Amino acid sequence: MPHATLTRRTVLQAAGALTLFHANSGSAAAAASAERKLVIVILRGAADGLSAVPAFADPDYARLRSRLAIAPPSEKDGALPLAQGFGLHPQMPFLHSLWTEQSLAVLHAAASPYRDRSHFDGQDVLESGGAKVFAIGDGWLNRALAPPAAREAVGIGRTIPLILRGPAPVKSWSPSFIAAPNADTVSRLMDLYAGDPVLGPSLAQAVETSAIAGSANMPEPGGMRGAYGAGANLQMAEAATKLLSAPGGPAAAAMSIDGWDTHANQGAATGQIAQRFKNLDDTLKALKTGLGTHWAKTVVIVATEFGRTVAMNGTNGSDHGQGSVAFCCGGAVKGGRILGDWPGLSPKALFEGRDLAPVNDLRALFAAALAQHWGLDRTTLETRIFPDAKGLARFEGLITT
Amino acid sequence: MTGGFSDLLLNVCRHPAMLLYLDQAQSRGPTSPAGQRANTGLNENLAREVLELMTLGAQGGYTQADVTEFAKALTGWTLVSKPVRERVPTLELGAFVFIPQFHEPGPRTVLGKTYAQAGEDQAAAILRDLSVHPATARTIATKLARHFISDEPPPGAVAALAAAFTRSNGSLPALHETLIGLPEAWDAQARKFKSPNDFIVSGLRLTGLNKVEDRALIAAYTQLGQVPYRAPSPKGWPDDAASWSGGDALMKRIEWAQALGQRLGSSIKPAERANDVLGPVLRPVTRQAIERAESADQGLTLALMSPEFQWR
Numbered sequence: 001m002p003h004a005t006l007t008r009r010t011v012l013q014a015a016g017a018l019t020l021f022h023a024n025s026g027s028a029a030a031a032a033s034a035e036r037k038l039v040i041v042i043l044r045g046a047a048d049g050l051s052a053v054p055a056f057a058d059p060d061y062a063r064l065r066s067r068l069a070i071a072p073p074s075e076k077d078g079a080l081p082l083a084q085g086f087g088l089h090p091q092m093p094f095l096h097s098l099w100t101e102q103s104l105a106v107l108h109a110a111a112s113p114y115r116d117r118s119h120f121d122g123q124d125v126l127e128s129g130g131a132k133v134f135a136i137g138d139g140w141l142n143r144a145l146a147p148p149a150a151r152e153a154v155g156i157g158r159t160i161p162l163i164l165r166g167p168a169p170v171k172s173w174s175p176s177f178i179a180a181p182n183a184d185t186v187s188r189l190m191d192l193y194a195g196d197p198v199l200g201p202s203l204a205q206a207v208e209t210s211a212i213a214g215s216a217n218m219p220e221p222g223g224m225r226g227a228y229g230a231g232a233n234l235q236m237a238e239a240a241t242k243l244l245s246a247p248g249g250p251a252a253a254a255m256s257i258d259g260w261d262t263h264a265n266q267g268a269a270t271g272q273i274a275q276r277f278k279n280l281d282d283t284l285k286a287l288k289t290g291l292g293t294h295w296a297k298t299v300v301i302v303a304t305e306f307g308r309t310v311a312m313n314g315t316n317g318s319d320h321g322q323g324s325v326a327f328c329c330g331g332a333v334k335g336g337r338i339l340g341d342w343p344g345l346s347p348k349a350l351f352e353g354r355d356l357a358p359v360n361d362l363r364a365l366f367a368a369a370l371a372q373h374w375g376l377d378r379t380t381l382e383t384r385i386f387p388d389a390k391g392l393a394r395f396e397g398l399i400t401t
Numbered sequence: 402m403t404g405g406f407s408d409l410l411l412n413v414c415r416h417p418a419m420l421l422y423l424d425q426a427q428s429r430g431p432t433s434p435a436g437q438r439a440n441t442g443l444n445e446n447l448a449r450e451v452l453e454l455m456t457l458g459a460q461g462g463y464t465q466a467d468v469t470e471f472a473k474a475l476t477g478w479t480l481v482s483k484p485v486r487e488r489v490p491t492l493e494l495g496a497f498v499f500i501p502q503f504h505e506p507g508p509r510t511v512l513g514k515t516y517a518q519a520g521e522d523q524a525a526a527i528l529r530d531l532s533v534h535p536a537t538a539r540t541i542a543t544k545l546a547r548h549f550i551s552d553e554p555p556p557g558a559v560a561a562l563a564a565a566f567t568r569s570n571g572s573l574p575a576l577h578e579t580l581i582g583l584p585e586a587w588d589a590q591a592r593k594f595k596s597p598n599d600f601i602v603s604g605l606r607l608t609g610l611n612k613v614e615d616r617a618l619i620a621a622y623t624q625l626g627q628v629p630y631r632a633p634s635p636k637g638w639p640d641d642a643a644s645w646s647g648g649d650a651l652m653k654r655i656e657w658a659q660a661l662g663q664r665l666g667s668s669i670k671p672a673e674r675a676n677d678v679l680g681p682v683l684r685p686v687t688r689q690a691i692e693r694a695e696s697a698d699q700g701l702t703l704a705l706m707s708p709e710f711q712w713r
Contacts, residue, residue, distance in 0.1 A: 174653075182699070199646060204648070264444065313445075
């Protein structure tokens with residue numbers, strides 16, 4: 001099926017129909033604050049931090065990880081060297097180039113405050129910014145959009161992730177594979193949705209968003225498989241960059257990459273997880289390429305709900321654990337740094353005898369980005385954005401202010 | 402659907418698709434004959450998801466130790482692989498089988514109760530106990546109330562369903578009967594936004610199309626984000642409006658409705674059809690919009706995408 005997008009003319013028609021809905025958005029202050037872009041990439045399924053950033057110099061690493069271990073940089077298929085005995089998975093050369101140009105910082109042994117091992121509850125805590133499961137019903141990134149700056153955000157994907165849900169209106173976008181809606185039909189539906197508090201605002205935002213992202217030059221049709229596979233992630237990254245770069249475009253975007261729950265046949269330098277890392281690397285590269293000159297003022301944070309067991313399990317994979325790794329990269333990042341503490345992998349250091357101890361609070365990284373990149377004050381951060389988060393590490397100087 | 406929750410749970414855990422999906426087929430007791438010999442061991446994926454998603458719920462009060470013990474009890478629950486079938490040709494390839502050589506020997510303690518059964522009965526006994534646990538009653542009651550009443554299930558309805566679950570030992574017909582009798586289920590304020598599956602099925606019913614090519618159907622589910630058997634995680638599909646009603650998702654629905662409208666052309670009188678399907682729910686303003694559409698296919702698109710049809 002040929003790939004169709006909104007044509008320029010229908011876009012203009014649809015956008016015209018929308019003017020009434022957006023009559024009072026877009027002040028000069030909002031425009032200035034939107035220049036600093038923040039992209040959150042959530043790896044869903046608990047990505048293995050010890051495979052992403054192998055601690056190859058830790059005396060217990062190779063033994064515990066067994067067939068999941070990534071070799072030191074000096075060996076065949078070895079890690080790409082970072083610092084302090086850490087490396088990057090060999091399938092992430094782009095991310096490594098960011099390290100070399102000091103645009104990548106790494107937070108290892110990191111986790112949200114969640115200490116159990118349910119994906120869904122873990123993602124709830126990661127995205128809500130709460131200290132406990134179901135403590136808050138909306139997402140921290142949405143709360144961080146609040147006035148006075150009144151930034152805007154877009155969710156890339158078929159559903160709006162919790163991290164972006166909340167009082168501030170957000171847009172959403174995902175790739176389409178069939179003919180775009182007729183602008184006249186959309187405008188008639190707008191009338192029908194006038195009294196519907198859910199569908200009315202939702203459709204209004206969609207028309208505006210597709211006017212920008214829909215005109216993107218999509219990669220080849222991709223077909224149905226593209227909607228789930230590696231190609232879809234690239235397509236989503238490309239659309240995110242188009243939306244973010246558009247004049248008056250949003251300041252933030254959130255997207256998810258699935259498929260990290262590697263319980264069986266995980267692989268190491270090659271195999272299942274290696275393919276995921278390659279796709280993540282390509283996706284990040286697409287972000288940089290697509291953002292062009294905006295990259296210099298961009299921060300991208302890659303995080304996951306929790307890590308995986310240090311030791312390989314009985315099926316050449318790993319089970320749900322605690323500490324994992326997070327990346328903070330972008331032109332605005334003063335990187336080349338390993339952030340936080342390293343608890344080590346000795347038997348005594350492991351959480352409940354099995355997991356990398358989550359000694360670094362992921363919220364500290366999010367808060368540092370919001371403080372240094374967007375200028376949110378500490379009180380707001382530690383009470384409203386991340387309730388019960390007093391005394392987070394500050395990672396001063398992480399971002400060019 | 403006409404039996405007990407206990408049977409449903411046990412059958413799900415013996416289903417080859419589940420055994421493969423949550424890695425149970427490969428799990429081996431660490432000290433079982435197979436575990437000692439081969440390069441394989443315990444996998445706790447199914448055990449955890451049974452506790453978290455199918456029975457007690459994440460806040461149901463179990464520990465990591467319970468997960469591990471239950472996973473050990475489940476070892477041996479697997480399906481007939483090619484090597485197994487070569488040895489025992491009477492077995493059906495891919496069917497559920499209990500293989501004692503994979504099973505972790507010894508008693509297991511889950512939620513404080515010790516299970517001394519040998520073999521397959523051990524995990525079955527744990528599953529049966531889990532299936533009637535009070536936390537399970539709450540889990541199932543909440544899921545049913547959320548699915549059939551509203552995204553924020555009324556506490557009274559959840560309590561009534563949980564009581565019916567406990568009273569009937571998890572009889573599904575008893576639960577369905579209770580649900581139908583609940584005043585909350587008939588409250589006009591309680592509404593659910595249709596999932597893509599609800600929308601596609603009800604949309605095709607509205608059009609009266611009774612034959613759709615498989616490819617077109619799969620394309621529709623893909624486009625709307627709910628491909629059968631491809632739920633994003635073991636938790637299954639989201640069951641709330643917030644997950645499905647994003648602007649982009651609405652656009653995808655319009656695209657599909659429009660394609661359907663174009664396909665049917667003027668073979669349907671959309672206003673009449675909307676009236677037949679929606680009855681008193683159809684607002685005059687919607688009826689008027691459908692009647693004033695510039696074409697029959699636009700009228701059908703408006704009917705399918707009307708708020709009245711999008712909510713159930």
